Amino acid sequence: MKHLVVGTAGHIDHGKSALVKALTGIDPDRLKEEKERGLTIDLGFAFLELADGTRVSFVDVPGHERFVKNMLAGAAGMDIVILVIDATESVMPQTREHLDIMKLLGVERGIVAITKIDLADAEMVEIVEAEIADLVEGTFLESAPVVRVSSKTGGGLDRIRALITEAVEQQRQKDEQGVFRFPIDRVFTMKGFGTVVTGTVFSGSLNEDEPVQVLPEGLSSRARQLQSHNQKQERISAGMRAALNLAGIAVEQLKRGDTVVKPGTAAATNRFDAKVRLLRTAPRNLRRSTTVKLYSATSQQVSRMIVFGENEIAPGSEGYVQMRCQKPICIFRGDRFVIRAESPEVTIGGGIVLDVAPQRARVRKRERRAWLQELDGALPAELARAFLSKEEAAVSLHELAVRLGLPAAMVTELIASPIKEGQVLALGSGEDAVLIAQNRHDFLKERALKELADFFKEQPHRLYMPREQLRSRLSGNLDAPLFERIISDLAESERVQVTREGLSLAGRRAGITQAQKSIKEQVEKIYLEAGYSPPTLMQAEEQAGDPAAAKKMISLLLEEGVLQKISPTLAYHKEFLESALKKIRVHFQTEQRLAVGDLKTVLGVSRKHAVPLLEYFDRIGLTARVGDYRVLKEKARA
Numbered sequence: 001m002k003h004l005v006v007g008t009a010g011h012i013d014h015g016k017s018a019l020v021k022a023l024t025g026i027d028p029d030r031l032k033e034e035k036e037r038g039l040t041i042d043l044g045f046a047f048l049e050l051a052d053g054t055r056v057s058f059v060d061v062p063g064h065e066r067f068v069k070n071m072l073a074g075a076a077g078m079d080i081v082i083l084v085i086d087a088t089e090s091v092m093p094q095t096r097e098h099l100d101i102m103k104l105l106g107v108e109r110g111i112v113a114i115t116k117i118d119l120a121d122a123e124m125v126e127i128v129e130a131e132i133a134d135l136v137e138g139t140f141l142e143s144a145p146v147v148r149v150s151s152k153t154g155g156g157l158d159r160i161r162a163l164i165t166e167a168v169e170q171q172r173q174k175d176e177q178g179v180f181r182f183p184i185d186r187v188f189t190m191k192g193f194g195t196v197v198t199g200t201v202f203s204g205s206l207n208e209d210e211p212v213q214v215l216p217e218g219l220s221s222r223a224r225q226l227q228s229h230n231q232k233q234e235r236i237s238a239g240m241r242a243a244l245n246l247a248g249i250a251v252e253q254l255k256r257g258d259t260v261v262k263p264g265t266a267a268a269t270n271r272f273d274a275k276v277r278l279l280r281t282a283p284r285n286l287r288r289s290t291t292v293k294l295y296s297a298t299s300q301q302v303s304r305m306i307v308f309g310e311n312e313i314a315p316g317s318e319g320y321v322q323m324r325c326q327k328p329i330c331i332f333r334g335d336r337f338v339i340r341a342e343s344p345e346v347t348i349g350g351g352i353v354l355d356v357a358p359q360r361a362r363v364r365k366r367e368r369r370a371w372l373q374e375l376d377g378a379l380p381a382e383l384a385r386a387f388l389s390k391e392e393a394a395v396s397l398h399e400l401a402v403r404l405g406l407p408a409a410m411v412t413e414l415i416a417s418p419i420k421e422g423q424v425l426a427l428g429s430g431e432d433a434v435l436i437a438q439n440r441h442d443f444l445k446e447r448a449l450k451e452l453a454d455f456f457k458e459q460p461h462r463l464y465m466p467r468e469q470l471r472s473r474l475s476g477n478l479d480a481p482l483f484e485r486i487i488s489d490l491a492e493s494e495r496v497q498v499t500r501e502g503l504s505l506a507g508r509r510a511g512i513t514q515a516q517k518s519i520k521e522q523v524e525k526i527y528l529e530a531g532y533s534p535p536t537l538m539q540a541e542e543q544a545g546d547p548a549a550a551k552k553m554i555s556l557l558l559e560e561g562v563l564q565k566i567s568p569t570l571a572y573h574k575e576f577l578e579s580a581l582k583k584i585r586v587h588f589q590t591e592q593r594l595a596v597g598d599l600k601t602v603l604g605v606s607r608k609h610a611v612p613l614l615e616y617f618d619r620i621g622l623t624a625r626v627g628d629y630r631v632l633k634e635k636a637r638a
Contacts, residue, residue: 002054002168002171002173002174002239003057003171003174003237003238003239003240004054004056004057004079004080004164004167004168004171004239005056005057005058005059005077005078005079005080005200005239005241006048006056006057006058006059006078006079006080006081006082006164006167007058007059007060007061007074007075007078007080007081007082008020008058008059008060008061008081008082008084009061009071009075009081009082009083009084009095009098009099009101009102010063010083010084010085010094010095010098011063011085011086011089011092011093011094011095011098012039012062012063012064012065012094013039013063013086014063014084014085014086014089014092014095014115014116015084015086015115015116015151016040016060016061016063016082016084017029017040017044017060018115018151018152019082019084019113019115019149019151019160020044020046020058020060021046021151022151022154022157023046023048023058023157023160023161024046024047024048024058026046026047026058027044027046028040028044028045028046028058028060029044029060030044030045039062039064040060040061040062040063040064040067041062041064041067041070042062042067042070043059043060043061043062043070043073043074043185043186044059044060044061045057045058045059045060045198045241046058046060047229047241048161048164050161050164050165050168051165054168055228055229056164056168057200057229057240057241059074059077059078059200059241060074061074061075061098063094063098064094065093065094065097068094068097068101068340068345068347069295069300071098071101072101072295072300072338073185073256073257073295073297073298073300074185075101075102075105075107076105076183076200076296076297076298077183077199077200077202077297078102078105078107079107079109079167079171079239080107080109080110080111080164080167081102081107081109081110081111082110082111082112082113082160083095083098083099083102083110083111083112083113083136083141083144084113084115085112085113085114085115085128085132086114086115086116087114087115087116087117087119087120087124087125087128087148088116088119088120088124090127090128090131090132091128091131091132091135095135096135096281097346097347099135099136099139099141100279100281100347101338101347101350102140103139103140104277104279104336104338104347104349104350104351105336105338105350106336106352107140108140109140109144109167110140110141110144111144111145111147111160111163111164112132112136112141112144112145112146112147113147113149113156113160114128114129114132114146114147114148114149115149115150115151116150116151116152117148117149117150117155117156118150118152118153118155125148129146132146145159145163147159147160147163171239174203174237174238174239175203175204175238176203176204176205176237176238177204177407177410178203178204178238178405178406178407179203179204179261179262179265179266179332179405179406179407180201180203180204180205180206180260180261180262180265181201181202181203181204181259181260181261181266181332182197182199182200182201182202182206182242182244182259182260182261183199183200183202183257183258183259183297183298183299183330184197184198184199184214184254184255184256184257184258184259184260184298185198185199185200185256185298186198186199186256187251187254187255187256188251189251190245193224193225193245194245194246194247195245195246195249195250195251195254196243196244196245196246197243197244197246197254197258197260198241198242198243198244199241199242199260199298200239200240200241200242201236201237201238201239201240201242202238202297203238204237204238204262204407205235205236205237205238206223206226206235206236206237206244206262207223207234207235208223208224208225208226208233208234208235209222209223209224210222210223210262211223211262211263212244212246212260212261212262212263213260213261213262213263213264214246214249214253214254214258214259214260214261215258215259215261215266215267215268215328215330216258216259216268216327216328216329216330217253217258218268219249219253219254220248220263221246221247221248221249222246222247222248223244223245223246223260224245224246224247225244225245226242226243226244226245227242227243228240228241228242228243229241244260246260256298256299257297257298257299257300257301258299258330259297259299259330261330264398264431265401265402265407266330266332266402266405267330267356267357267402268328268329268330269325269328269329269330269331269356269357270324270325270327270328270329271322271323271324271325271358272322272323272325272329272331272353272354272355272356272357272358273308273320273321273322273323273353273354273355273358273368273372273375274320274321274322274323274337274351274352274353274354275318275319275320275321275351275352275354275372275376276305276313276318276319276320276321276339276349276350276351277317277318277349277350277351278313278314278315278316278317278318278348278349279315279316279347279348279349280315280316281315282315282316282341282348282349283315283341283344283346283348284315285312285313285314285315286305286307286312286313286314286319286348286349287307287311287312288306288307288311288312289304289305289306289307290304290305290307291303291304291305291342292304292305292339292340292341292342292348293339293340293341293342293345294323294325294329294337294338294339295337295338295339295340296329296331296335296337296338297331297335299329299330301325301326301327301329302325302326302342303323303324303325303326303339304323304324305321305322305323305324305339306321306322306324307319307320307321308320308321308322308366308368308369308372309366309368309369320354320368320369320372320373320376321351322358322368331353331356332353332356332405333353333354333355333356333383333403333404333405334352334353334405335352335353336350336351336352336353337350337351337352337353338350339351354372354375354376355372355375355403356402356403356405357399357402357403359390371390374386380404380406380410380414381414381417383404384400384404384411384414384415384418385418385423385424385437387400387403387404388400388415388418388424388435388436388437388440389437389439389440394427394434394435394436394440394478394479394482395434395435395436396431396432396433396434396435396479397411397412397415397426397430397431397432397433397435398431398432400415400435401431408431415435422438423437423438424436424437424438425437425438425441425485427479427481427482427485428481434479434481434482436482441482441485441486444474444475444478444482444486445486445489445490447474448470448474448486448487448490448496449490449495449496449505451465451470451473451474452465452470452496452503452504452505453505455469455470456504456505456508459552459555460510460511460512461510461511461512461516461552461553461555461556462510462552462555462556462559463501463502463504463510463556463559463560464499464501464502464503464504464559465502465503465504466502466503467483467487467502467503470503471483474486487503494506501559501561502559510556512553512556515549516549516552516553519544519546519549519550519553520553520556520557522544522545522550523540523544523550523553523554523557524557524562524563524573526540526543526544527540527563527571527572527573527576528573528575528576530573531576532572532576532579532580532603532604532605532609533604533605533606533608533609534570534571534572534573534576534609536569536570537551537554537569537570537571538569540554540571541554554571558571561574562574564577566612566613566615566616567612567615567616570609570612580603580613581617581622583602583603584599584602584617584622584623587602588632592631593626593629593630593631594614594623594629594630594631595628595629595630596610596611596614596628598629599613599614614630617630618630621633
């Protein structure tokens, strides 16, 4: 079923709420203060039932300049706008600002309603129509129908209803297969139900009793009951005005601007890249770094805008920027937003989101600008390739789906062809599958070889480079399956040697000088003479006489297996460690337990060495601790 959201726009006291009430029979002003003052302060809601039973949603917005923030919360999600202009006052400041906002938000259809015609003569109305023609020239309302209306006498109302019926017939079916998005515009408690939120479904669908998540806080809940215009629904979908009963969340935990999604389908962000256009009426150039008020869907907050490429954006011009938000925001690629100056508080422009997860790496602004030009206007399949080719490290299918703002199933289809053609490498399956462009994978393999070469150039005495050290050098967040695939590919091509101890370039041997060889022999002698009571690693370095050189030789002895670590600070010569293990096994031939005191007797060591040895025996699976003593692991299992 098609759904249509009709919104009002226009200057204060031009008759927006009266027109909605006349069309629908529902007074959109719901607050006591609004009724007493005759002034719309916050969003109002109503619906019109057409002859075929279709219910058209209405969102009525305040016209006072002080309440533009509330107007913006209602403007998001409108399919068609009725620009309301008083026949006795004509075009006013908020008429212009509201029209600017509609253009910035990408509204494409509308109706112009000249209200209060019962209070104006024909000549006055003709003058207003001429001023309207000047106002809408070059905008989406340039060819829109202009209807003379009186909410008091009913004149023109049938024409408005007929135009809305035509709009429903022309309305494109909205994206019910997309990610479910429900920006909250109202939060309240209903007796017998608990916490209720209202809003417009931007995309996707939701069934009754499905689990949901509220962003940016990440609160978990369940959509216990669904309604649309006071009618119970089993399912709500894109374009519908709806109310959700959220289980397990208190009213105080929610606010206008939060977004309800299905778990794991979206994420909050503190920054995003976008293309911004300034209105011609903007009071000044947008500087390289400017603080603005950001309005997206139903949320609003202060944000710092960083201009890429050029130093400034002039009124009437556009440019690429990064928005750095004070608080996390749930925003999707392709979303439109509005920016207003802090002082004076006026609408200065708006933009479209290009990337919700921009790389934090230092990139020259001109390079970032070129990257955003590539993203601007790209189709989803092109975007998927672009994001994958830009990332040095891999991303999961789930992460890519969130970045594209698409369901994981849809992204799977988008990347099927690049995977088949060998342009993208996929490791694993499902949403946890790790994806990387083949050229980035090849780049990482070459980089791994370079890092290995650099490591051994700096430390020629070493036999192996620790695996985790190489992984860290490649990328701080390199996915483990991808790292293993890189190493496996290099090993298969016989370019890297892989051992339990670490990694080495194929065919490479450790190279040490005569002086290093002498230090190495001295260190080994220290450990042989110490027997079962060796010094700590630091003490051994000092005893060798050249701590820096000894430290390198200890590393080499450890890699060769001559020394074996039993704790972070203690190592044994392999001969004495093997001997200790034999003596412990002999001990258990006649004894059931091994305590600290027993080990001191068996090996002739102090507690300083007995305790770490016992812990080592536990780690290698020889013994198991039971209270204050050890038993053989096999007996512990029995």
